[in-house]
Amino acid sequence: MADLVFIAFPTEQRAEEVRRHVLDLQRGYLIQLEDAVVVMKDPAGHVRLHQLVNLTAGGAASGALWGTLIGMIFMMSLAGAAIGAASGALAGWMTGYGLDDEFMREASTALQPGSAGLFLLIRKMTTDKVLAELHGTGGTVLRTSFDAEKESALRQALAANLAATPAPPMAGTQP
Secondary structure, three states, X not given: OOEEEEEEEOOHHHHHHHXXXXXXXXXXOOEEEEEEEEEEEOOOOOEEEEOOOOHHHHHHHHHHHHXXXXXHHOOOHHHHHHHHHHHHHHHHHHXXXXXXXXXXXXXXXXXXXXXXXXXXXEEEEOHHHHHHHOOOOOOEEEEEOOOHHHHHHHHHHXXXXXXXXXXXXXXXXXX
């Protein structure tokens, strides 16, 4: 069973930096994610989702490839590619992967206009090491499915030394 974490940040840039850092932690086998989505609430209050994977585009590309191959068999590669791309895009669009878009839009109403948030769907993690890596990165936990102890530890890690010093730059980012 996966755990959900929703953290608010003052800017979209900061939310994206933390997402990239968490993805680096995943490459280091410290955390295993099902999904990581940055949401931005513009000054007018409209919510935009920045997904990790665009399933519609991926489905279209895969469908076009398979459609071309099947079309070659029947000597209609162009028609096969077009039909394959259309059906692949439709399948990708209909595929439910990771977090539900409507849930994220609804939860994002808690964000202030002009701010951003980071949704993480965590399959498993080495809690002490991940929290140490997130130490002082800022952000406010808005929702989580963690137990009270783990949620408190996450809140403390994000807020640690935040008032005294600016958040440290993430690996691979400019200060």
